[in-house]
Amino acid sequence: MLPSELKPEHFGSYPKDARKLATDYLTVLRELPLSFVPELLREVIDYDYKFPAEQTSLKKELANLGHLSDSERRDWLEGFRSITLSPNLERFDWINSPAQFVEQLSAHLWTTHQLDAFRVAATKYADRLQAAVPAEEPKCPRLGITVIGEGVDFYEAPLFRKLRPHGAYFSRVVPDNGLKILLDAVSERAKNYSGSYAHWYIDGGEAAGHDPALTAVSYGELEPMRSALLERMHFELQKPGMGPEMLRTLMAQMHPADLSVKSSADPVLDRFAVKLLTEGSGTQIFSTSFAQWAAREALRRAQPVTLLVRFAPRQRQKPMSEMLRPSAERPELDPVGSLVDGDIGAYYNWLNQQRLPGAEKASFLAWFEGHNIAALIGPTVPRGTESSAPTDMKQLLSWIL
Amino acid sequence: MTRLEEFSRQISRTRREFLRDATGIALGTAALGSRFARAAALPKNKKVVVITFGGGARDQETFAPEGQENVPNMLRDLIPRSTFFTQVVNHGILGHYVATASLATGAYETVNNFASLPPENPTVFEYYRKELRRPSSDAWVVAPSNGFNRIGESSHRSYGAGLGARVILPKHLLAAALSSGHPDYAHLLRDNYETPYFTPELAGGEFELQQLEDLLKLSVTDFKSHAETLSSPDELSVYIARQLMRQVAPSLLWITMHDIDIAHAGTYSLYVDGIRRTDRLCAEMWKIIESEPEYQGKTTLLILPDFGRDADDDPGGNGFQHHRTGDPLSRTTWLMAIGPGIREGLVHDRPVDSLDLVPTIGSMMGFSAAMSQGKPIAEIL
Numbered sequence: 073m074l075p076s077e078l079k080p081e082h083f084g085s086y087p088k089d090a091r092k093l094a095t096d097y098l099t100v101l102r103e104l105p106l107s108f109v110p111e112l113l114r115e116v117i118d119y120d121y122k123f124p125a126e127q128t129s130l131k132k133e134l135a136n137l138g139h140l141s142d143s144e145r146r147d148w149l150e151g152f153r154s155i156t157l158s159p160n161l162e163r164f165d166w167i168n169s170p171a172q173f174v175e176q177l178s179a180h181l182w183t184t185h186q187l188d189a190f191r192v193a194a195t196k197y198a199d200r201l202q203a204a205v206p207a208e209e210p211k212c213p214r215l216g217i218t219v220i221g222e223g224v225d226f227y228e229a230p231l232f233r234k235l236r237p238h239g240a241y242f243s244r245v246v247p248d249n250g251l252k253i254l255l256d257a258v259s260e261r262a263k264n265y266s267g268s269y270a271h272w273y274i275d276g277g278e279a280a281g282h283d284p285a286l287t288a289v290s291y292g293e294l295e296p297m298r299s300a301l302l303e304r305m306h307f308e309l310q311k312p313g314m315g316p317e318m319l320r321t322l323m324a325q326m327h328p329a330d331l332s333v334k335s336s337a338d339p340v341l342d343r344f345a346v347k348l349l350t351e352g353s354g355t356q357i358f359s360t361s362f363a364q365w366a367a368r369e370a371l372r373r374a375q376p377v378t379l380l381v382r383f384a385p386r387q388r389q390k391p392m393s394e395m396l397r398p399s400a401e402r403p404e405l406d407p408v409g410s411l412v413d414g415d416i417g418a419y420y421n422w423l424n425q426q427r428l429p430g431a432e433k434a435s436f437l438a439w440f441e442g443h444n445i446a447a448l449i450g451p452t453v454p455r456g457t458e459s460s461a462p463t464d465m466k467q468l469l470s471w472i473l
Numbered sequence: 474m475t476r477l478e479e480f481s482r483q484i485s486r487t488r489r490e491f492l493r494d495a496t497g498i499a500l501g502t503a504a505l506g507s508r509f510a511r512a513a514a515l516p517k518n519k520k521v522v523v524i525t526f527g528g529g530a531r532d533q534e535t536f537a538p539e540g541q542e543n544v545p546n547m548l549r550d551l552i553p554r555s556t557f558f559t560q561v562v563n564h565g566i567l568g569h570y571v572a573t574a575s576l577a578t579g580a581y582e583t584v585n586n587f588a589s590l591p592p593e594n595p596t597v598f599e600y601y602r603k604e605l606r607r608p609s610s611d612a613w614v615v616a617p618s619n620g621f622n623r624i625g626e627s628s629h630r631s632y633g634a635g636l637g638a639r640v641i642l643p644k645h646l647l648a649a650a651l652s653s654g655h656p657d658y659a660h661l662l663r664d665n666y667e668t669p670y671f672t673p674e675l676a677g678g679e680f681e682l683q684q685l686e687d688l689l690k691l692s693v694t695d696f697k698s699h700a701e702t703l704s705s706p707d708e709l710s711v712y713i714a715r716q717l718m719r720q721v722a723p724s725l726l727w728i729t730m731h732d733i734d735i736a737h738a739g740t741y742s743l744y745v746d747g748i749r750r751t752d753r754l755c756a757e758m759w760k761i762i763e764s765e766p767e768y769q770g771k772t773t774l775l776i777l778p779d780f781g782r783d784a785d786d787d788p789g790g791n792g793f794q795h796h797r798t799g800d801p802l803s804r805t806t807w808l809m810a811i812g813p814g815i816r817e818g819l820v821h822d823r824p825v826d827s828l829d830l831v832p833t834i835g836s837m838m839g840f841s842a843a844m845s846q847g848k849p850i851a852e853i854l
Binding site: 357365408420 | 539565567568581583737739740745786789795799
């Protein structure tokens with residue numbers, strides 16, 4: 073089936089708001105090439121469970137496509153129209169399973185050596201969309217905070233090497249009450265600049281006490297969901313013919329109810345948590361991977377103005393020699409390895425924050441928990457500088473808030 | 474010039490400058506000598522060992538200034554003795570099995586990365602054995618990932634059945650040696666980091682447990698005992714490769730490393746640990762070559778990654794974790810060649826295609842690779 077044949081009844085299985093959105097823009101969808109429209113429908117079908125920032129962006133994108141003249145639309149999407157699809161893809165139920173279509177499209181693009189052409193088309197489209205419909209500036213300058221190294225008593229190698237060129241490095245920070253001061257600062261911002269899903273706290277371990285106004289996700293809290301997911305994966309893999317693609321498809325379709333986990337009062341956040349575990353790689357096993365991926369997805373999707381991420385020790389990867397000696401003990405933790413994971417995670421958190429609107433006004437603080445080392449980035453912080461003068465967390469925050 | 478070409482050139486310049494600073498090597502374009510003189514110096518019964526520096530490592534964790542701490546053995550022991558190519562571009566599918574199959578056939582394969590399927594084009598092992606009439610004992614593959622069990626022999630109707638390499642999957646052997654009652658038996662087989670819960674079906678001419686003793690002169694007990702002292706599947710591969718070199722001495726040996734691909738789990742520290750281990754194992758392999766009488770003085774060692782990983786600044790990826798974007802950093806790698814007749818301490822910037830490996834091996838060993846899409850690399854012939 074081709075997009076030009078779309079009718080309102082084709083969206084009958086979509087959730088309520090998604091169905092309305094699709095039918096509102098049916099005329100536009102009919103004009104789009106098949107190599108493009110399922111990617112858009114993948115967003116539309118999840119509309120009811122999207123964060124406000126995502127919903128706004130999606131509506132603006134559809135509206136923009138609707139405002140383009142026929143010739144403009146052809147020009148914008150020319151690169152996508154030149155992509156050749158297989159008969160199998162054309163026959164696929166891309167309306168009801170757009171995510172699965174996109175997975176198969178990706179494999180097809182690699183196999184037929186069209187991936188580079190698709191990348192060019194996608195990049196060109198995204199650049200034009202950004203120029204035509206600029207993303208909204210945040211209500212206040214963004215603040216990112218990343219805390220790493222919980223449980224590490226001593227570490228000699230340099231930290232925050234990738235962040236240092238972009239700001240100042242401090243080597244004599246008084247660590248007392250550091251985490252509480254940071255959580256209080258985040259809470260204060262939530263009071264001053266209220267907004268749904270605007271202020272986040274992500275913890276790779278058990279969440280510390282925090283203001284309920286914050287959107288909070290923690291690895292510890294999701295333990296029942298993780299266990300249920302791992303059990304389900306093992307169960308599915310016993311079935312004849314189950315392969316990696318089928319398993320990935322199955323996981324991508326999972327909802328909170330599939331994992332027998334009691335839903336919270338926030339179905340959008342529940343769905344977000346399920347996706348972290350079903351779409352993230354390594355998030356089911358390593359808490360550091362979870363914290364980094366959760367931060368990436370929160371920034372990309374919810375576009376918060378405040379994000380505090382705390383990395384906690386992950387389980388140690390067993391060397392082969394230990395795998396050969398059976399043990400019923402719980403896996404040991406690897407605090408130092410987790411510190412290294414958190415160090416690159418802090419850099420990625422900053423990179424992902426800087427991809428959002430308002431980057432030039434945004435600030436970022438990375439701290440080695442319980443220790444004297446921190447890196448600070450902000451519009452007024454001199455780049456590539458170092459300070460060995462005594463300071464504390466409140467003073468660091470005062471320079472960027 | 475395409476964006477990929479431009480970026481690949483930038484990467485190669487960075488590698489060259491760093492290598493020059495770190496090791497004092499010279500730019501190769503000005504130092505090409507007489508091919509005939511080098512050919513005259515080549516020994517008879519030449520052997521070739523290929524190591525794929527897998528699965529997927531980036532510049533900033535290897536040959537860029539900030540990555541040098543992770544590859545001290547290659548910098549100190551191997552690069553000064555090698556000819557190094559800074560710009561090897563992989564234009565194919567960036568999945569480890571299909572990319573390694575492409576390296577082994579010299580043609581961009583499109584087989585399903587996660588299926589137990591043979592390459593569609595003839596492999597370097599088939600060219601070698603068919604044209605030079607070599608026995609099956611003379612071409613071997615050692616690979617830690619069970620997904621690589623079909624890499625030794627293609628489905629091509631003019632080659633294929635009975636003409637490929639023997640394949641050893643050391644982890645599979647170990648799992649068999651431990652018996653299925655072992656609690657971590659299943660874990661041992663789940664070695665595909667891209668899809669960690671997938672265990673491929675084994676099929677084809679893989680090495681059987683009972684042949685450990687017959688061919689490698691290694692008892693199951695000794696094998697198990699030694700395995701207990703090792704920390705990773707790649708270490709087990711090198712251990713098996715050494716036994717193979719001592720007892721069988723194949724002329725064409727292909728070793729696929731895979732530890733680095735733990736990066737898919739998103740743990741940077743484990744990814745870097747994998748690079749450091751692979752660096753150490755590559756240097757160890759060269760020491761084995763230099764110390765084994767059957768290999769000493771007549772073996773060319775070729776080391777190259779199958780591909781890189783995604784760049785930090787590509788919003789479509791998640792940095793080091795995957796190789797999904799197809800961006801230039803994930804496609805651009807390097808090649809190191811060491812051995813008799815190979816000029817030492819040279820670096821070449823010109824673009825080389827990863828498909829050039831097979832025809833180059835063909836020229837080194839005296840067979841054609843008729844269906845390969847690559848070209849022999851003249852600088853190391």
